[in-house]
Amino acid sequence: MSKTNSLGVRKAGLPPLFLHALFLLVALLVHGTAAFGQATRPGTRGSHSSRPRPTLSADERDMIDRAIEVVCKERKRDPQGSIPIDDMQGRPSLPVQSVEAVEGAARAQRLLPVAQLLTVDALRRVASEYNFQRSSAGSLRLERAILRVQNVMRVKPDVDSRDNASVFLRNPKTITFGTIFLAGLKSDEAMISVLAHELSHIADGDRASLRILFRAVGERASALTGLTIYDQQAEELTCDYVGALAARSFVADSPAYDPLARRIARAVEHNCVNDDEGDEDHLSPRNTIRAILALNPTLTWELVYDREDQIRPRPARGN
Numbered sequence: 001m002s003k004t005n006s007l008g009v010r011k012a013g014l015p016p017l018f019l020h021a022l023f024l025l026v027a028l029l030v031h032g033t034a035a036f037g038q039a040t041r042p043g044t045r046g047s048h049s050s051r052p053r054p055t056l057s058a059d060e061r062d063m064i065d066r067a068i069e070v071v072c073k074e075r076k077r078d079p080q081g082s083i084p085i086d087d088m089q090g091r092p093s094l095p096v097q098s099v100e101a102v103e104g105a106a107r108a109q110r111l112l113p114v115a116q117l118l119t120v121d122a123l124r125r126v127a128s129e130y131n132f133q134r135s136s137a138g139s140l141r142l143e144r145a146i147l148r149v150q151n152v153m154r155v156k157p158d159v160d161s162r163d164n165a166s167v168f169l170r171n172p173k174t175i176t177f178g179t180i181f182l183a184g185l186k187s188d189e190a191m192i193s194v195l196a197h198e199l200s201h202i203a204d205g206d207r208a209s210l211r212i213l214f215r216a217v218g219e220r221a222s223a224l225t226g227l228t229i230y231d232q233q234a235e236e237l238t239c240d241y242v243g244a245l246a247a248r249s250f251v252a253d254s255p256a257y258d259p260l261a262r263r264i265a266r267a268v269e270h271n272c273v274n275d276d277e278g279d280e281d282h283l284s285p286r287n288t289i290r291a292i293l294a295l296n297p298t299l300t301w302e303l304v305y306d307r308e309d310q311i312r313p314r315p316a317r318g319n
Contacts, residue, residue, distance in 0.1 A: 054220060054223050054224055055223065055224065056224050056225075056294060060297065060300075063297075063300050063301070063304055064290060064293045064294060064300055066303075066304050067293050067299070067300040067303040067304050068286065068289050068290065068293070070261055070265065070303045070304060071265040071268055071269050071272060071289060071303060072269065072272035074261060074262045074265040074266075074269065075265060075269035075272050077262075078187075078258075078262055078265070078266070078269075079186075080186045080187035080190075080266065081186065081187075081266070081269060082184055082185050082186060082187065082190045082266065082269050082270040083183075083184035083185075083186075083270065084269075084270060084271070084272050084273045084274070084285075085163055085184075085270050085271065085273060085285060086273040086274060086275040086285075087184075087273075088162070088163035088180050088181065088184045088270075089162075089163050091163075091180055093159050093160075093162060093179070093180070094159065094179040094180050094183055095159065095179065096157045096158075096159055096179055098179065098183070100179075100182070100183035101157055101179035101182050101183055103182075103183075104157075104177070104179075104181075104182025104183050104185065104191075105155060105157045105177065105182050107182075107185075107188065107191055108155040108175075108177060108182065108191055108195060109154065109155045111188060111191050111192055111195060112152065112154075112155060112175075112195060114192065114250065115191075115192050115195035115196050115199060115246060116149055116150060116152060116199060118192065118196060118245075118246035118247075118249050118250055119149050119195075119196040119199040119200060119203070119242060119246050120146050120149055120150070121246070121249060122196065122242045122245040122246045122249065123142070123145065123146065123149070123200065123203060123242060124142070124146075125245065126213065126217065126238070126241065126242060126245070127142050127213060130213055130216040130217065130220075132210075132212065132213045132216070138212070141209040141210065142209075142210075144205070144209060145203035145204065145205065145209050145210055146203065148172060148202050148203055148205055149199045149200075149202060149203050151172070151173055152172070152173050152174070152175065152199060152202060153173045153174070154173065154174050154175075155174070155175050155176075155177055155195075156174050156175070156176045156177065157176075157177055157178075157179050157182055158176050158177065158178060158179065159178075159179050160178075161176055161177065161178030161179075161181070162178040162179070162180045162181070163178050163180045163181050163184065164178045164181060165177045165178065165181055165194055165197070165198050166198070167198050167201050167202050169202075169205065169206040172202050172205070175195065175198045175199070175202075181194070184270065185270065187263075187266045188250065188254075189247045189250060189251060189263055189264075189266035189267050190247075190266045190267065190269070190270060192243070192246055192247045192250045192267070193240075193243035193244060193246065193247040193266075193267040193268065194243060194270075195243075195246075196239075196242050196243040196245075196246035196247070197239040197240055197242065197243040198239075200238065200239040200242045200243070201235075201239055204235065210235075210238075211235075213238065214234045214235040214238045215230070215234055217234060217237060217238040217241060217295070218230050218233065218234025218235075218237060218238070219234075220295065221234075221237060221291040221294060221295055224291075224294040224295065225287070225290055225291050225294050227283065227287060227291065229283065229291065232280065232281040232282075233278075233280075233281060233282060233283055236281060236282050236283070236288075237283060237288065237291055237292075240268075240288055240291075240292060241291075241292050241295055241296070243267065244267045244268055244292050244296070244299065245296070247264070247266070247267035248264060248267065248299065251263045251264060259306055260302060260306055260307060260308065261302065261303050261304075261306040264299060264302055264303055265303065268288070268289050268292060270285075271285035271286060271288050271289050272285070272286070272289075273285045273286065
């Protein structure tokens with residue numbers, strides 16, 4: 001290190017062997033101090049490495065497994081249950097003018113203004129939870145993201161998109177829905193969830209305004225589930241998470257006779273697949289449900305106990 005050259009030891013008139021030994025001692029002390037000062041725990045990165053990592057207890061993991069089972073059982077029992085996406089993939093293309101596609105498109109367009117309001121609310125909640133607005137730059141990025149959500153105007157059905165929904169940032173005022181997807185999402189809750197997912201992509205925009213928020217959600221979900229969630233997977237998961245929160249708010253704002261657990265399940269039950277595979281950009285469908293529930297224990301509790309989370313005791317945290 002350069003500090004050893006500024007000590008001026010030779011000017012003291014000391015013997016060369018002593019000087020050599022002294023230089024070695026100083027070098028060891030300096031390098032040793034630097035090494036201790038920079039030490040980090042294995043597996044930690046970034047400015048918050050000293051914070052304890054969130055974990056799930058065995059009981060919490062069991063609750064999530066039970067909640068996933070509830071979601072997928074409700075899908076089978078529910079007349080408005082969504083078709084799993086692996087089932088959609090195996091179906092023939094559906095014309096835009098088919099009854100199912102027309103009804104689905106009409107539902108999506110009708111719910112778009114509601115989904116916009118709920119997406120804005122959910123994005124604000126997630127941004128607050130992850131301290132995204134702690135700087136003026138973060139606050140400005142969020143407000144611009146919200147403006148992009150508010151500017152979306154229409155849903156466009158598309159045969160070639162089949163079982164997908166997507167947004168094209170060159171035309172950020174339109175959400176494109178595959179006709180099979182429109183037909184497969186049979187409830188308002190499911191449609192709100194998917195609309196909010198796509199609106200979250202639009203919120204991010206073409207300059208990745210919410211990248212830091214996506215990364216934070218992905219890191220927390222990774223720690224909780226043991227999965228590795230980063231880059232595009234973190235973005236997709238955050239959009240799914242916002243969709244689930246928006247759908248839950250929709251349930252609260254629109255009372256119905258259906259059981260609470262059934263209505264919450266509709267937000268994610270299209271992920272109840274038999275062929276559970278992910279890719280570079282997406283978690284597997286069932287792992288998507290798992291990560292969402294890990295991020296929000298309230299949803300897990302409400303699915304398992306089929307009532308609002310009002311008096312639930314705080315679960316113990318794992319070490």
